[in-house]
Amino acid sequence: MNPTPTPTSTRDAAVELAILDKIASTWPRRATVKKPELDLEGLFQPELPDYPIALVPFRDHPRFAEAPEERKQALLSWAWMAYNRNTIMNEEKIANPAFELLLHARFPGTNHPGIKRTVVQALVDENYHTFMHLSATLVTERKRGLVFNESLLPDSLACRMLQAARARAADAWEQDLLTLAYAVVTEISINAYLNLLSRDQSIQPINRMTTELHNRDEFSHALVLAEIAKSVYVHMNDAMRECFIRALPEALRGIASSDYKTWRAILEHLGFEHVDEIIGDLEGRTGSRVLVRDYSGLKHLASELGILERMDFEFA
Ligand SMILES: [Fe+2]
């Protein structure tokens, strides 16, 4: 990686990274991929909604309220399938590319057996998560008699933002670092997003349990990525640090915000009326984009790195 990293700390990375060896050694007994699969068909309860209405940003809009009940239920099914798709996309286009870069020690401070073991395990986990979320979507399609035509939807907001940031980057090292920053934020913050569904007793049990099982793995991934971020950060030069500090809050906005482009596509596909009015009113409302409110993971990491004050984000 260019520019040449200049270590700025006396911290003994190998001692810190011993935590990763411990995490790696518990993987065989805690990873979801090692557990029996959920009986998705048996768990399905048709009378329960597929996605919490509380997470629909326009749920109180009079134009939405007046729509037929059946259409609103279809919207919740589509919201769940779009959620699965976004989760899969964030694994495929953000987490996995960063894990591959880490596996091949493309960042300073990452040539450590604990990193290699936990990163390969995380890659296995992430691919299994893709399988879990895809299976959940396929069951929803079958049980609800819907066809989830995902080509109607845009890429996830975080993927679009990373893509745009990488396109603006002047050098390959910067592109790689942006991918790492987005992956760190995704892995540290995804549990807050999964919690919104995994704790909701009012929705389809399959959906609740899929997110709950996913969340268990992400608890370890968050620890792994925080340790890796610390190890890389101490070895970064000033230019790399600046790029990293700029990317973190941007990535958090991508992960923690409602994506109106996706909502618009779903509303239009399902034949809702007054879509421009519904989305237009949302865009005019301050704070309406906030989906996830728990930023504690990134806040904690930023404090540990001593960069909290330099980050352009209102954590409160
Ligand atoms: Fe995952």
Ligand SMILES: [Fe+2]
């Ligand atoms: Fe993960």
